[in-house]
Amino acid sequence: MTTVGEIRAANPRMTCRQVNVYYGDKHAIKNVSIDIGRNEVLAMIGPSGCGKSTFLRCLNRMNDTIEGCRVTGTITLDGQDIYDPDLDVVLLRAQVGMVFQKPNPFPKSIYDNIAYGPKIHGLARTRSELDQIVETSLQKAGLWDEVKDRLKHPGTGLSGGQQQRLCIARAIAVSPEVILMDEPCSALDPIATARIEDLIHELREQYTIVIVTHSMQQAARVSQRTAFFHMGDLIEVGPTDRIFTRPRHSLTEDYITGRFG
Amino acid sequence: MESHSGIAAVVKKTLNRRYRAERRFRRIGLAAVAVGLLFLAVLFTAIVSKGYTAFQQTHVLLDVYVDPDVVHVGNLDSADYQGLIKASLRELFPDVKGHRDKRNLYKLVSSGAGSILRQKVLEDTSLIGRRIQIWVPADDDVDMVIKGHVDRSLPESQRRLNNKSLAWVDALKEQGRLEKRWNLTFFTAGDSREPELAGIWGATVGSFYTLLITLSLSFPLGTAAAVYLEEFAPRNRWTDLLEVNINNLAAVPSIVFGLLGLAVFLNFFGLPRSSPLVGGLVLTLMTLPTIIIAGRAALQSVPPSIRDAALAVGASKMQAVFHHVLPLALPGMLTGTIIGMARALGETAPLLMVGMVAFIVDIPRGFTDAATALPVQIFLWADSPERAFVEKTSAAIMVLLGFLILMNGAAVFLRNRYERRW
Known part of the structure; x- marks a missing residue:
């Protein structure tokens, strides 16, 4: 099936061409091609089981951890094929960070949560450099003022919204180029959700963000481009305001007007 | 279509039945736990009631003369200490004559008594030539009599100790020379053929x-x-x-x-x-x-x-x-x-x-x-x-x-x- 709309971006950070994903015999993603532009927020929407999370997990090869999962096609990051056998997946994941549906801080202190990534990658030579990274990351995630006095407290003791911002800070700490967010607000209350959405706006200036969301309002609020998935097909992609006002494909229209979901 | 109150009545009937089933199940569960605990209690009581006496051992108080003719600096290790123990027993019961009676008398005291005496003398050689009081473990047969595990009404031939031996035990007891003491040996010794010397x-x-x-x-x-x-x-x-x-x-x-x-x-x-x-x-x-x-x-x-x-x-x-x-x-x-x-x-x-x-x-x-x-x-x-x-x-x-x-x-x-x- 061909995708309706404009799959190309002017200045792409990542490009995906003819991507297919199979779970054993199941064809989960069918021939998807899409660009992800620099400093844009791309929202991926669609009904449950449409493959949007699966596709997201292709972008930093988290699918590698799933038994029986096979990916074909090409995905590039800054022109480099990320499925190239010579490419180190550890390096890729340092460049493409990820935030998960359910906040998953390590059961360690707030400080250690942030410091872990920089430590294993050797990003800080001294303790004070590490302190600096932790502070900057927490500030960017808008969490610094709330936790600066209790950096040694366990990260799991924070509220759900704070935990999710901690996870965002953890992803930022290794200075990625792209941040993938898999329904980052689905476990949060509306106030915490609003804070995360504000944060996404701010982060966009420095990072490329791909967000999977169930909430069309959220997609409309945070993203510049929206991609609509259905049954493993990328049905339509285009500027967010156009998708929500003048969808071209009937499936997209049915979905955003709430006729199925 | 039944009325609201009619439905309530029907539900109520089944409710009672459901609650009864739950109560029944709880009682069965409790009973199962109780039976388990009971068995455990029986097991523990059986073991403890049989075993606690092993932590005490009957000892005999002997007056031993550390005869310098028997023990001297040259043979501290190999002297006949058991002989000294036997001599002290003979002193306690001077009336005992005859080979067999004497042997029975010696059997009242553990065969490990000699090595206890040796240990004492090795620690303090100034004991040689002196008369000392020493507690030594009694033989396990005596221990059993003192702990009440022997039926004295049995005919003599079916007992480990004969009448004379029992009389000696009673005499020792009367003189305050028999005492149940903390059985340290049990925790410090290895295995032994003699129960009073065996440990874990x-x-x-x-x-x-x-x-x-x-x-x-x-x-x-x-x-x-x-x-x-x-x-x-x-x-x-x-x-x-x-x-x-x-x-x-x-x-x-x-x-x-x-x-x-x-x-x-x-x-x-x-x-x-x-x-x-x-x-x-x-x-x-x-x-x-x-x-x-x-x-x-x-x-x-x-x-x-x-x-x-x-x-x-x-x-x-x-x-x-x-x-x-x-x-x-x-x-x-x-x-x-x-x-x-x-x-x-x-x-x-x-x-x-x-x-x-x-x-x-x-x-x-x-x-x-x-x-x-x-x-x-x-x-x-x-x-x-x-x-x-x-x-x-x-x-x-x-x-x-x-x-x-x-x-x-x-x-x-x-x-x-x-x-x-x-």
């Missing part, structure tokens, strides 16, 4: 060395196997087969492991028979499946989101496992290991096959010395004909149970202290 220290040390071998082999091996199988191994027919086999190994009767140990470690490798080394190796084989299974369960209980989190910031598979998953799974793995060790401590059958059932008097001094283990010691004593070994058996069971409760308590403590709920 040898078996305890043997068990300790054996478990040390078991722990130092099965924990690292079991943990490594569990981590590899759970985190790194591909899921295919071979690993499925492996898993089935590990689960089967956990259910293999322990005597089979003993036979394996006999064939492999003793006959093929020629390792020393009866040694804690071989016992430990056999118990390692037996404990490994338990530890692997517990370890895998502990690893499985760490949520995948933790692995995802580590991988997503760029940790390698190995780093994700060793920095995050393993530390979280470790309390569970340790609990499994302790429970496995407790099982190994109580295991008898495989040790019989590798010769740890031998009668060993000396305290083992290393991994290759001949040794026995606590449960095997219990087995040996339970098999002994002397009445006095009955209480020793129960007392040894109490000691073993004490260790087991301690280990299981440690497992529960670890679980409660470090277990994380997700």
Whole structure:
């Protein structure tokens, strides 16, 4: 099936061409091609089981951890094929960070949560450099003022919204180029959700963000481009305001007007 | 269509029935728990009531003249100390004449009394030539009389002590020369043919060395196997087969492991028979499946989101496992290991096959010395004909149970202290 709309971006950070994903015999993603532009927020929407999370997990090869999962096609990051056998997946994941549906801080202190990534990658030579990274990351995630006095407290003791911002800070700490967010607000209350959405706006200036969301309002609020998935097909992609006002494909229209979901 | 009140009445009827069923189920459950506790109580009372007397031993107070003609600086080690003991007994009962009577008289005191006297003299040679008072263990037959385990109304021929001996015992008792004292020997000695000289220290040390071998082999091996199988191994027919086999190994009767140990470690490798080394190796084989299974369960209980989190910031598979998953799974793995060790401590059958059932008097001094283990010691004593070994058996069971409760308590403590709920 061909995708309706404009799959190309002017200045792409990542490009995906003819991507297919199979779970054993199941064809989960069918021939998807899409660009992800620099400093844009791309929202991926669609009904449950449409493959949007699966596709997201292709972008930093988290699918590698799933038994029986096979990916074909090409995905590039800054022109480099990320499925190239010579490419180190550890390096890729340092460049493409990820935030998960359910906040998953390590059961360690707030400080250690942030410091872990920089430590294993050797990003800080001294303790004070590490302190600096932790502070900057927490500030960017808008969490610094709330936790600066209790950096040694366990990260799991924070509220759900704070935990999710901690996870965002953890992803930022290794200075990625792209941040993938898999329904980052689905476990949060509306106030915490609003804070995360504000944060996404701010982060966009420095990072490329791909967000999977169930909430069309959220997609409309945070993203510049929206991609609509259905049954493993990328049905339509285009500027967010156009998708929500003048969808071209009937499936997209049915979905955003709430006729199925 | 029934009215609202009609439906309520119908529901009410079924409600009563449902509540009755629930109450019935609760009562059955309580009864089951009560029966279990009852059996446990019976078991413990039986063991304790039989065994507590073993912690005391009847001693005899003797006035011994350390005859310088018998003991002098030249023969401190080899002098006839038992002879001195016998002389003091003759002094106490000067009327006893005749060879047989004298022999019976000497039998009132443990054959180990001489070595106790020797120990005293060796510590303080100034005792030579003096008259000293010394408490020595009575013979186990006397001990049984004092503890009331002998029926005096039986005809003389069916008793271990004849009428004369009993009269001597009564005389000693009247003079205040018989006393039940704390039985330190039981905790410091190795096995002995004489119940009053037998102790569990040898078996305890043997068990300790054996478990040390078991722990130092099965924990690292079991943990490594569990981590590899759970985190790194591909899921295919071979690993499925492996898993089935590990689960089967956990259910293999322990005597089979003993036979394996006999064939492999003793006959093929020629390792020393009866040694804690071989016992430990056999118990390692037996404990490994338990530890692997517990370890895998502990690893499985760490949520995948933790692995995802580590991988997503760029940790390698190995780093994700060793920095995050393993530390979280470790309390569970340790609990499994302790429970496995407790099982190994109580295991008898495989040790019989590798010769740890031998009668060993000396305290083992290393991994290759001949040794026995606590449960095997219990087995040996339970098999002994002397009445006095009955209480020793129960007392040894109490000691073993004490260790087991301690280990299981440690497992529960670890679980409660470090277990994380997700």
